[in-house]
Amino acid sequence: MYGLVNQAVRDxxxxxxxxxxxxTICRRSGVNDDEFEAMKAYPxxxxxxxxxxxxxxxxxxxxxxxxxxxxxxITFTAQEGYGEMLDxxxxxxxxxxxxxxxxxxxxxxxxxxxxxPRFQIEEMGDKRYQLRYFSKRAGLAPMxxxxxxxxxxxxxxxxxxxxxxxxxxxxxxxFLIEIVS
Amino acid sequence: MELIVSTAxxxxxxxxxxxxxxxxxxxxxxxxxxxxxxxxGLAPEFQAWHQIFSVERPExxxxxxxxxxxxxxQLLVLRLKTSSxxxxxxxxxLVALGANKEFWLxxxxxxxxxxxxxxxxxxxxxxxxxxxxxxxxxxxLQSERRAFEKSEKARHRLVWENHFSSLLHQVAIFxxxxxxxxxxxxxxxxxxxxxxxxxxxxxxxxxDDGEHLRSSGRYYCPNRDExxxxxxxxxxxxxxxxxxxxGIVWAQGEMFWGDDFSEDAQFPRAKFLPTLKAWCGVGxxxxxxxxxxxxxxxxxxxxxxxxxxLLRFFETLGTQLTSLVEKQAFLVRERExxxxxxxxxxxxxxxxxxxxxxxxINNPLATISLGLTQMKGLAPPADSDVDAWKxxxxxxxxxxxxxxxxxxxxxxxxKALSRDGQGDPFVAxxxxxxxxxxxxxxxxxxxxxxxxxRQQVDDFQLLCRPVQIGQILLNLLNNAVDAISGRTxxxxxxxxxxxxxxxxxxxxxxxGPIPDEVAKRLMTPFFTTKELGxxxxxxxxxxxxxxxxxxxxxTLDRSRSTTTFVLKIPLAPALSCP
Numbered sequence: 001m002y003g004l005v006n007q008a009v010r011d012x013x014x015x016x017x018x019x020x021x022x023x024t025i026c027r028r029s030g031v032n033d034d035e036f037e038a039m040k041a042y043p044x045x046x047x048x049x050x051x052x053x054x055x056x057x058x059x060x061x062x063x064x065x066x067x068x069x070x071x072x073x074i075t076f077t078a079q080e081g082y083g084e085m086l087d088x089x090x091x092x093x094x095x096x097x098x099x100x101x102x103x104x105x106x107x108x109x110x111x112x113x114x115x116x117p118r119f120q121i122e123e124m125g126d127k128r129y130q131l132r133y134f135s136k137r138a139g140l141a142p143m144x145x146x147x148x149x150x151x152x153x154x155x156x157x158x159x160x161x162x163x164x165x166x167x168x169x170x171x172x173x174x175f176l177i178e179i180v181s
Numbered sequence: 182m183e184l185i186v187s188t189a190x191x192x193x194x195x196x197x198x199x200x201x202x203x204x205x206x207x208x209x210x211x212x213x214x215x216x217x218x219x220x221x222g223l224a225p226e227f228q229a230w231h232q233i234f235s236v237e238r239p240e241x242x243x244x245x246x247x248x249x250x251x252x253x254x255q256l257l258v259l260r261l262k263t264s265s266x267x268x269x270x271x272x273x274x275l276v277a278l279g280a281n282k283e284f285w286l287x288x289x290x291x292x293x294x295x296x297x298x299x300x301x302x303x304x305x306x307x308x309x310x311x312x313x314x315x316x317x318x319x320x321x322l323q324s325e326r327r328a329f330e331k332s333e334k335a336r337h338r339l340v341w342e343n344h345f346s347s348l349l350h351q352v353a354i355f356x357x358x359x360x361x362x363x364x365x366x367x368x369x370x371x372x373x374x375x376x377x378x379x380x381x382x383x384x385x386x387x388x389d390d391g392e393h394l395r396s397s398g399r400y401y402c403p404n405r406d407e408x409x410x411x412x413x414x415x416x417x418x419x420x421x422x423x424x425x426x427x428g429i430v431w432a433q434g435e436m437f438w439g440d441d442f443s444e445d446a447q448f449p450r451a452k453f454l455p456t457l458k459a460w461c462g463v464g465x466x467x468x469x470x471x472x473x474x475x476x477x478x479x480x481x482x483x484x485x486x487x488x489x490x491l492l493r494f495f496e497t498l499g500t501q502l503t504s505l506v507e508k509q510a511f512l513v514r515e516r517e518x519x520x521x522x523x524x525x526x527x528x529x530x531x532x533x534x535x536x537x538x539x540x541x542i543n544n545p546l547a548t549i550s551l552g553l554t555q556m557k558g559l560a561p562p563a564d565s566d567v568d569a570w571k572x573x574x575x576x577x578x579x580x581x582x583x584x585x586x587x588x589x590x591x592x593x594x595x596k597a598l599s600r601d602g603q604g605d606p607f608v609a610x611x612x613x614x615x616x617x618x619x620x621x622x623x624x625x626x627x628x629x630x631x632x633x634x635r636q637q638v639d640d641f642q643l644l645c646r647p648v649q650i651g652q653i654l655l656n657l658l659n660n661a662v663d664a665i666s667g668r669t670x671x672x673x674x675x676x677x678x679x680x681x682x683x684x685x686x687x688x689x690x691x692x693g694p695i696p697d698e699v700a701k702r703l704m705t706p707f708f709t710t711k712e713l714g715x716x717x718x719x720x721x722x723x724x725x726x727x728x729x730x731x732x733x734x735x736t737l738d739r740s741r742s743t744t745t746f747v748l749k750i751p752l753a754p755a756l757s758c759p
Contacts, residue, residue, distance in 0.1 A: 039324065081327040084296045085320065089306045099306050102316075109317040110324040 001047045002111055003036035008076040009050050010034055012069055013058075021057060028053040038080070041113040044137065063142040070146020074154050093155045093179070097121045097131065097148075117144075120172075127179040134172045141173045148177060157181065196308060197271065200278070201230050201285045205249070208284065213308040217291070220303045221263040230287065234259040237270070249275060249285055259289065267301060290315060296323060341487045345494040348376050352498065356505040363399065365505055366467075370401040370477065373498065377491075379481040381408055383415055385427045386475045393419040394427050394476060411453040418449065425449050427476040430464035434473050436496050438463045438488070442480070458482035463491070465499035467506050474506065542591055544625075545584030552577040552584075590621040605646040607731070609753030612677055612684055613640045615647050619654045626659070627673070630666045635674040642753035643684045649727045650750060653735065654688070656720040657746050661690040664744065668692075683733065684752050689745040700737055724748070 013022045026034050029049035036042065051069070055062040077086065089103045090096030097119060104116035117135035124130055133144050145161045152159040158181045164174040188209055191198070196213035207230050210218075218224070223233060231247075238258035241247055252275045261269040273289035293299055296319055309315060352369055370382035383400035387393075396416045402408045422432040425448050429437045441459040442448040454460050460480050467475040477499075485491055556577050559570065616638060627634045643650065658673065665671040668691060676687040695703065704725050721735075728735035733750040 039328070081323065081330065084300065085323050087305070088296060088299060088316075088319075091305060095305075095307065102306060102311065105312070106316040106320045110320050 001042060001044055002038065002114065003040045003042055004038040004077075004080070005073075006034075006036040006042060006047055006050065007038055007080075008073055009047065009054070009069060010036070011076055012072045013054055017058060025050060025053045025057050028057060039111065041111075048139075066140065066142040067146035067149075070143035070148075071150035071153070073143075073147060074150035078154075091155075093152050093157050093159070094121065094123075094129065096151060096155070097129075124176075129177040129179075131175040131177055132172045133175065141175075144173070144175065148175065152179070194310060195286075195288055196310060197289045197291055198273070199230070199287050199289070201249070201287060203283060203285075205229050205231060207233070213304065214289070216304065216308060217261070217269060217302050220301075221261060221265045221267050221269060223261070223263055233262060234271075234287075235262055253277065257287070257289075258292070259287075269302065293319070294322065295319075295326075338487075338490065341490045344376075345490060348372065349494065349497055349501065352501055356501055356508075362506055362509040363397075366475075366477070366502065367399045367401070369498070369502065370399070370479075373479065374401050374403070377481070378483060379479050380404065381411070381478075381480040383478050384475060385420070385431075385478065387431070387473065388419070393421060394431055395419050397475070407455045411450060411455070414450045414453040420449070426462055426464045426478055430466050430476045430478075431473050434466055434468065434471075436463065436465045436492070436499055438492060438495075454480075455482070459484075461485055463495050465495050465502070467499065468503045469507055469510050477502070542588055545587045548584040549581045552581045590618075605648060607644055607646060609642045610645055610647040610650075611640055611642050612650075612686065613638065615643075615651050616654065616675065616677075618647075619651045619658065623655060623658050623662070626662055630662055631671065632662060632665065633670075633672040635672055636676075638675060638677040639679065641677075641679050641684050643750045644753045645731055645750050646727075649731075650748075653724040653727055653748055654686070656724055657688040657748075660720065661688060661692075661744070664692045665690050679752055680749075682752055683749040686748045686750070687738070687745055688748075689741065689743045692744045694739065694742060695737065695744055700739060703737060 010022060013025060022034070026032070029046070029052070031046065031050060051062060051065055054060070055065050058065070074086075077083065086096070086103070089099040098121055100119050101116075104114065104118075107116070108114050115136055117133055117137075117140075119134075120132040122130045122132075131144075131148070133141065141163055145163060148159060148161045157179050160176075160178040160180055162176040162178075164176060166173060186194075191209070192212045196211040197217075198211045199207050199214060200209040202208050207228060218233070236247070236252070236257070237260050239252060239255045241251065255274070257271075257273050257275055259271045259273075261267075261271070263269065270292040271289040272292045273287060276286040276288055278284040278286050290313070291299075291302070291304070293315065299305065299319075306316065351372065355368060355372075356365055366384055370384065373379065374382050381400070381402045384397040385394040386397045388395050396418075398416065400412065400415070402412065405412065420428040420431075422428055426437060426439060426442065438461070439445065439448075440461050442462050443451055443454050443456075443458065443460045445451055460482055462478060462480040464476050464478045466473045467477065479495070556574060559573065561570075616636075620634070624634070654675075658675075661673045665673070671691055673688070673690045676685075676689070678685055704722050725735045728748060728750065731750050733748070735746070735748050738745040738747050
C-alpha cells in the first residue's frame with residue numbers, strides 16, 4: 001500500500017491515543033521508521049502489522065479499528081489536499097460511489113503501483129443500494145463500511161451499512177446501504 | 182463509408198464540442214459546453230459561433246476577414262466571450278464534416294490547470310468523457326502541488342526552527358556570560374522582540390509579601406508613544422494570582438498563550454492596548470526552587486503563523502531564563518557562604534592570637550596601673566623639689582600615654598583584621614601602614630615565642646583593599662609562628678619591594694622547604710597540617726582568592742631552601758607609572 005495509507009494510520013492513532021501508544025505500536029510491529037512517504041509503495045504486510053499491533057496495544061477489535069480507519073480516511077485525504085479532487089467525482093454519495101472506479105483509475109497515473117479495489121453499485125429502490133466490493137486484499141471489508149459511513153457524512157447523509165455473509169462462490173463482498181437521511 | 186452518429190452519442194463522446202454550419206451558425210452543442218455557457222450566463226441558444234468564442238490561437242490578422250478554414254489542422258485555442266468574471270478557455274481542433282464540408286466540428290475540451298477552475302464552472306467527473314486524460318493531468322498536478330506545499334511548509338518550518346534555535350543559542354551564551362541577572366533579562370527581552378518583531382516585553386516580579394505581582398520596571402518597547410497608556414497601566418497595577426496573563430502564568434507555573442487579549446475581559450489592561458489590533462501574547466514563568474519568582478510577558482499585533490514553533494521557543498526560553506536566575510541565586514548564596522568562611526578564618530586567626538593579644542594589652546594596662554599607683558603615692562613636693570616632682574609626674578604621664586596609644590593600635594588592628602573587606606573599594610594605600618596594623622596584633626606572639634621578626638620593607642603604595650592584604654599578612658605571620666615555634670634561633674622575615682608594577686611581599690621563615698605532597702594541596706580549601714581545632718584550613722586558599730581579586734598572585738616559592746610565600750599586588754598608579 002502507498003505511504004499515504006500508513007500516514008493515515010499513524011495520524012489516526014496519534015490523534016486519538018497519543019504519540020506514546022503509536023511508538024509502542026511501531027515497536028511491536030517492527031517498524032523502525034514511521035516517516036512514510038505518501039507516494040511510495042510499501043509492502044502490504046507492514047500496514048497489516050501496524051493495524052494488528054494497534055489492536056493488541058489498544059485492546060481493540062481489529063475490525064472496529066479498520067472501520068474507524070475507513071471513516072478517518074475521508075477526513076485524512078481531505079486534509080492532505082485531495083478533498084477538492086474527491087468532490088469532482090460526485091457531489092452526492094451515490095454519484096461519488098458510482099465514480100470511485102474512475103477515480104481510482106485516474107489515481108493510477110500518480111500511483112503506478114496502485115492496486116485499487118473495484119466497486120459496483122446497484123439501486124434497489126427506496127433509497128436502498130447494493131454495493132459489491134472486489135479486492136485482491138483480504139480482510140478489509142470493515143474498512144469499506146467505515147469509508148461508506150465517512151463518505152455519507154461528508155455529503156451530509158446518514159446511512160445504515162450492512163455487510164452480507166460472504167458467498168464462498170463469489171469473488172466479492174456485498175454490502176447493503178440504506179440512506180436514512 | 183458514411184457513419185451516422187446520434188447527437189446522444191456525440192454528447193457522450195464530445196460533451197464540450199459543437200457543430201457549425203457553413204454560415205458559422207451553431208447547430209449542435211455538447212451537454213457540458215451548454216452547462217458552461219449556463220454557468221457563465223450565456224444563453225445557449227444557437228447563434229453565430231463568433232458571438233460566443235474569440236480565437237486566441239492561431240493568431241489571425243484582425244484587419245483581414247476571418248475564415249474558419251485557416252484554423253484547419255492547427256491547435257485551436259478559443260476563449261469564451263463572457264461578461265462574468267470567469268475566464269474560460271478551450272483547446273481543440275476544427276474538423277470539416279460531410280462530402281462538401283457542410284459542417285465544421287469544433288472539437289473542444291476545457292483548458293484547466295487546477296481543480297478549483299472546474300468547480301467554479303460547475304463541472305465534475307461525469308461531465309467529461311470517460312477516461313478523459315484531463316483527470317490524469319489534474320491528479321498529477323494536485324499531487325505535485327501537494328508535494329510542493331509540503332516541502333515548502335517543511336522548508337519554512339526549518340527556517341523558523343533555525344531562527345529560533347539560533348536565537349536561543351545567543352540567549353544561552355549571553356546568559357552564561359552574564360554576571361548581572363536583571364541586565365541579562367532586560368537584554369533577553371530586547372533581543373527576542375527585535376528578532377521576532379514583537380512589540381512589547383515586560384517583566385513582573387512577585388512582591389515581597391508573596392501576595393501580588395508587580396512591575397519590575399524593566400520592559401522593552403520600541404514604540405513607546407503608542408504604548409504610553411499601556412506602560413503606565415502596567416507599572417501602576419498589581420495583579421493577584423489568575424488575574425490577567427501574568428496572573429495566570431503565576432498561578433499555573435506554566436507558559437500561557439493568548440491569541441487576542443484586546444477583547445479579553447479577563448485581561449485588566451486590555452483597554453490600554455493600542456486599538457484596532459488583535460494582540461496575541463505569551464507569558465513565561467521564571468522559577469527558583471520550583472516557585473515562580475518572576476513572569477515575562479510578550480505582546481505582538483502580528484499574526485503569528487508559526488505558533489507551534491513559537492510555543493516551543495518561548496517554553497525553552499523560560500527554561501533557559503529559569504536556569505540563569507537559579508544560577509545567579511546559587512552564586513549569591515555561594516558568595517554569602519564564602520563571606521562567612523572568610524570571616525570565620527579571620528576570626529580563627531585572631532583567636533589563635535587571643536592569648537598574645539590579651540598579654541599585649543595587659544602589659545600597657547599594667548604600665549598605666551603602675552603609673553597611677555606611683556602618682557597617688559607621690560608626696561606633695563617641697564617648693565625646692567617642684568621641678569623634680571613635675572618631671573616624675575610627666576614621665577609617668579608619658580608612659581601611660583604611650584601605653585594607651587599601644588592599646589589603641591592593637592584594637593585598631595584587630596578591628597581591621599576581623600572585618601570582611603570584600604566590599605571595600607580598591608584604594609591607594611601604603612604597605613607600611615598595613616604592616617604596622619598587622620604587626621600590632623601579632624608582635625607579642627613573636628616575642629613570647631622568642632621569634633625574631635626581620636623586616637626589609639621598601640615603602641610603596643598598593644592599589645588594594647587594605648583590610649584584605651592585612652588579613653593575608655596576618656595569616657602568613659601566624660602560620661610562620663605555628664610552624665617554627667620551638668626551633669633554635671627561630672626567625673621570620675618580611676621583605677617588600679616593587680617590581681614591574683607590582684608590590685612584592687615575601688614572608689619567609691627558618692623552616693625548611695614544605696614537602697611536595699603538602700605543597701601540592703596547600704592552597705586547597707580546608708587542607709591543614711595543624712592539629713584538630715587549631716586551623717580552619719581556609720587561610721591560604723582565601724589568601725589566593727584575595728590576591729586574584731586584586732589582579733595579583735599568591736604563591737609558595739618552592740625554589741627557596743626556606744618556606745617562602747610571595748604575595749604580588751599591583752602598585753597604585755602613581756608609582757607604577759614610570
